[in-house]
Amino acid sequence: MITLEAYFDYVILPILSISVMLVFIRLFKGPAVVDRVVALDLVITIGIGIITVYSIRSNQEVFLDVAIILALIAFLGTVAFAYYIEKQKDD
Amino acid sequence: MIEIILGFLSTVGALSILFASIGILRMPDFYLRLSVTVKASTLGVGLLLICAAIMFPDISVTTKAIAIIFFLIITAPIGAHMIGRAAYFTGTPLWKGTISDELAGMYNEETHRLDSEEDESDDDIHDGKPNIAKTDEETK
Numbered sequence: 001m002i003t004l005e006a007y008f009d010y011v012i013l014p015i016l017s018i019s020v021m022l023v024f025i026r027l028f029k030g031p032a033v034v035d036r037v038v039a040l041d042l043v044i045t046i047g048i049g050i051i052t053v054y055s056i057r058s059n060q061e062v063f064l065d066v067a068i069i070l071a072l073i074a075f076l077g078t079v080a081f082a083y084y085i086e087k088q089k090d091d
Numbered sequence: 092m093i094e095i096i097l098g099f100l101s102t103v104g105a106l107s108i109l110f111a112s113i114g115i116l117r118m119p120d121f122y123l124r125l126s127v128t129v130k131a132s133t134l135g136v137g138l139l140l141i142c143a144a145i146m147f148p149d150i151s152v153t154t155k156a157i158a159i160i161f162f163l164i165i166t167a168p169i170g171a172h173m174i175g176r177a178a179y180f181t182g183t184p185l186w187k188g189t190i191s192d193e194l195a196g197m198y199n200e201e202t203h204r205l206d207s208e209e210d211e212s213d214d215d216i217h218d219g220k221p222n223i224a225k226t227d228e229e230t231k
Contacts, residue, residue: 004094008101015105019112026115026124031231034178035121041170042115042128046108048159049136052143053101061147064155067140071162078170086177086203 008057016050037081044074097142104138107131120186120230121178129171133163184224192221 020043027039048067055063114127137160144156180203185192197206224230 004097007098012101012105015109019109022112022116031229032121032178032181032183034174034181034183035124037174038121038125038128038171039115041174042111042132045132045136045163045167046112048163049104049108049139052136052139052156056143056146061149061152061155064143064152064159068155068159068162071159071166075162075166075170079173082170082173082177085174086180088181 005057008053012053013050013057016046016053020046020050033081033085037078037085041074041078044070044077048074093145097145100138100142100145104135104142106135107138108135111135119227120189120224121183122175123186125171125175125178129167133167136160136163182222184222184229186230187224187227189221189223192223195221 023039023042023046027036027043030036030039048070051063051067051070055061055067108131111128111131114131115124118124118127140156140160144153147153179194180198194205197208198204199206
């Protein structure tokens, strides 16, 4: 009988880690700047998921505060990048 | 019973995050990558957070998880719309198999306003022609 802890450790966290690696390939490759911005946003979003699973496994609910801050930073970063990329074309 | 629910939720969440990352790697075009990524990753992270909310028997954790889910659902479409709009203005080419580009010629280049019918003047973006890539290498 597999326990839920072993399932989180050996299935869920490896899947999330592989996802981050795949997104990093796009972050290095991406032909345009906007591709990199979207990849960075996705990395931070997956990071929120990893923090959540880690806080379940280590039984520390304090880590969820970090997830809130990361969600805020991801949104602000994307909006700021979009704003300046759009302005860059104008001048 | 609660273990089965938690296992199911976390599996679906992790798999949709995995599909989002495969999509951002394999899709042929920036706009397709954007549309694949945002929805799937929001769903996956939301399901993992619901997992955490069920796991901890504390009401403060549930409140935090609901706050993060709410914030993600509010902000992810706004960020995706803004970055897609910026990409369209900077002339990111569409995939070579694109059939129609409804926005072509509708944006005023000076004011960045969207009109509902095509502008007569010549200063439109790409002069009213859709910016579709000729080869796969341009968007890859």
